[in-house]
Amino acid sequence: MRLGTELRKLREAMGMKSKEAAELLGADSVQISQIESGVAGVSAKRVRRLAAHYACTDEGLIDGLVTMATDRTRGWWEEYRGVLPPVFLDTAEVEHHATALREIVITHVPGLLQTADYARAVYTYMMPGLPESELAPRVEHRMRRRAAIEGDNSTPYETIIHEFALRVRVADRQVTQAQIRQILAQIEDGHATVRVIPTHQDGFAGAEASMMHACGPVPQLDTVLRDSPTGTAFIDAKPQLNQLRTLFRKVEKASLTPTASLDFIYHLAKEL
Numbered sequence: 001m002r003l004g005t006e007l008r009k010l011r012e013a014m015g016m017k018s019k020e021a022a023e024l025l026g027a028d029s030v031q032i033s034q035i036e037s038g039v040a041g042v043s044a045k046r047v048r049r050l051a052a053h054y055a056c057t058d059e060g061l062i063d064g065l066v067t068m069a070t071d072r073t074r075g076w077w078e079e080y081r082g083v084l085p086p087v088f089l090d091t092a093e094v095e096h097h098a099t100a101l102r103e104i105v106i107t108h109v110p111g112l113l114q115t116a117d118y119a120r121a122v123y124t125y126m127m128p129g130l131p132e133s134e135l136a137p138r139v140e141h142r143m144r145r146r147a148a149i150e151g152d153n154s155t156p157y158e159t160i161i162h163e164f165a166l167r168v169r170v171a172d173r174q175v176t177q178a179q180i181r182q183i184l185a186q187i188e189d190g191h192a193t194v195r196v197i198p199t200h201q202d203g204f205a206g207a208e209a210s211m212m213h214a215c216g217p218v219p220q221l222d223t224v225l226r227d228s229p230t231g232t233a234f235i236d237a238k239p240q241l242n243q244l245r246t247l248f249r250k251v252e253k254a255s256l257t258p259t260a261s262l263d264f265i266y267h268l269a270k271e272l
Helices: 002-013 018-025 029-036 044-053 059-070 076-080 086-097 116-126 132-144 163-167 173-188 238-253 258-271
Strands: 100-105 157-162 193-197 211-215 223-228 231-235
Touching (some): 002 029, 002 059, 018 029, 018 044, 076 086, 086 132, 086 211, 086 223, 163 193, 173 193
Parallel strands (some): 100 157, 157 193
Antiparallel strands (some): 100 211
């Protein structure tokens, strides 16, 4: 779907109709529509051909689109197809393919750093009455997502966490203490760079700033994930991406340095 979206953007930027694009490939406008909507695949050769006719000279972008067209990766998340909602699989796939992950969380510990007990408490609270047959795979999936930052080909991960998220007890004191130890372990093992926004920080008005910024091979292929009451939105429009990059920099300025944040979390662990 993302490949089709990017090809459509290039075509529209060229001012070309789908019928004209179809003629270049010896196809019809229905096929172009299917490619751009993600219903049909497209070969690497055709991607390069379309890019040339769309006057795209960004080799990094073209290579990224070709990779999308040819990548047949079936990751671990596919085991959950039909078991969990598609958004769970899509999130894991985005994290897997990202060249870097940058996240802001205000109310909860980031999913990539959560312990199983913490995740279970969050899911239980947010979805009361969820049977164990559905709760267990959600928790398991969340734990397996950590492969993105812990595996052999780990993705650089940086997160900004508000002090509130570190202090709030989603379950009990023991779960909170274990969660803090887990964050410290991830920092010490080099799996995460963590920055903290203290509650006493002046000038921070980013209570709604939570987001996951998944960097692509080129900035045009970045994706930002934002949760809302209606679900997770996958954002790839250039104006929105630019706006959210600016927001990330603002929040980053309001946070402590990684070194100061580590000291902060150590002191918090003793306090809790």
